Amino acid sequence: MPGEPARPDTALDLGGDWQCLPVELELEDAPAGSVEDVLIATVGSNPAALQWWPLRWPAIPELDRPRYEGGDAGVEVTLNCRRLFMEDPSDDHTVYIHVQSQDLQRANRLANRIGRHIIGEPQYV
Structure with missing residues (x-):
C-alpha cells in the first residue's frame, strides 16, 4: 500500500504499467537471500538492478593485491538488461564485479572462484 513501508518478504503490487517509474530502495544489513526472490517476482520482465556496496x-x-574496501568495491546484478544503468534490455541477467581499475586481476579471480569468467571488457575504467 502506498505510504506503508515495504517489507522484504512481501511483493510490492504497484498495479498497471510502471515500467517508467524509477524506484530505489536501500536496505542496510539485509541478510543474503532475503530480497532477491521478491525483487525478481516484483519486476517481472522489467529492467532492475541489485547492488551490494561497499564490500571489503x-x-x-x-x-x-592488498585488502581493499571503498567506493569501488561491490557486486551488481542487472536483471533483464545487459548493461549498467539498465540499458540494453534482454531476457537474461548480468553480474558486475566492481573493483578499482588497477585491480582487474581481483575481478578475474572472484569470477573464477565461482566457476565463471569475465565475458566482457572493463567498463568505466
Missing part, C-alpha cells in the same frame, strides 16, 4: 575485498598475496 580480501588480500590476495599470490597476486600481490
